[in-house]
Amino acid sequence: MSTTATHRRTLNPPAVAGFAALAIVLPHVPSFFHRLLDGDEAIYGSIAALMNMGGPLYAEGGVDNKPPGIFWVYAATFRVFGTYQMTAIHAVALLAVIATAFLIFLAGRQVGSTRAGVLAAIFYGVVTAAGNPRLLAANTEVFMMLPLTASVLLMLQRRWVWSGLLLAAAGALRQSAAIQVLLLPFALAYLEPRETRLRGPRGGSDSCRPTASSRPGWSRR
Structure with missing residues (x-):
């Protein structure tokens, strides 16, 4: 070793x-x-x-x-x-x-x-x-990035509804947040299994949530 x-x-x-x-x-x-x-x-x-x-x-x-x-x-x-x-x-x-x-x-x-x-x-x-x-x-970009980043994180976890709501919150702080809307169809196609793809925008399932076994630990990385 x-x-x-x-x-x-x-x-x-x-x-x-x-x-x-x-x-x-x-x-x-x-x-x-x-x-x-x-x-x-x-x-x-x-x-x-x-x-x-x-x-x-x-x-x-x-x-x-x-x-x-x-x-x-x-x-x-x-x-x-x-x-x-x-x-x-x-x-x-x-x-x-x-x-x-x-x-x-x-x-x-x-x-x-x-x-x-x-x-x-x-x-x-x-x-x-x-x-x-x-x-x-303390400009719009600083505050926009918080809900926008949360939206991306939830998108990666296939929590589509919450991701969309936070994207809307980011748009209430700065208009340019709307560009992330273009990521949604690509994320849906790439991250969501084909059999559940049409159900994805309605919220996603519990199976998409990260578990302890799927999270890289400090001891391994």
């Missing part, structure tokens, strides 16, 4: 999880030192403040070409933490990035290995903050 094989078997899951968390969080820390990171944040914040004062969205509450989801996120955050509390907005955005990275880990583990999932999650956390300070902004 080789030393490499022994090392892989003794890989410490908490240590790996801690390293991944640091690699994801640290690049986003600078967002807490700047009140506004992008002009879009000012627009979303202004409209959210008007909404919380009773103005209806796309009318007296402000007009913009974005779907309503981003304004709901800002308005809800302002209601809890105070109007124009951008530190809270950036914290919510970071939580969305962390949650998305975790879902990416789950998807990567399902289609590849635990190592693939960890690397994919770290890569997402780093590239969403690297290269341009504006990437740190």
Whole structure:
């Protein structure tokens, strides 16, 4: 038995999880030192403040070409933490990035290995903050990716109804999420057995749900 094989078997899951968390969080820390990171944040914040004062969205509450989801996120955050509390907005955005990275880990583990999932999650956390300070902004893309990634994960598990609902939720945050609709027929044809393919869009069966035996473990990857 080789030393490499022994090392892989003794890989410490908490240590790996801690390293991944640091690699994801640290690049986003600078967002807490700047009140506004992008002009879009000012627009979303202004409209959210008007909404919380009773103005209806796309009318007296402000007009913009974005779907309503981003304004709901800002308005809800302002209601809890105070109007124009951008530190809270950036914290919510970071939580969305962390949650998305975790879902990416789950998807990567399902289609590849635990190592693939960890690397994919770290890569997402780093590239969403690297290269341009504006990437740190609490923009529509950051919040859209959470339900969109969850939709892909459920698609891989053949839970079609929930995948579709989360895809719709992603579309409420950013229009470009609609492109994933094109994946649905291909995923249905590729993932769903022929005999159940016509039933797939109505929800899928319990047999499609991952079991403990089908999940790659830390000790094997």
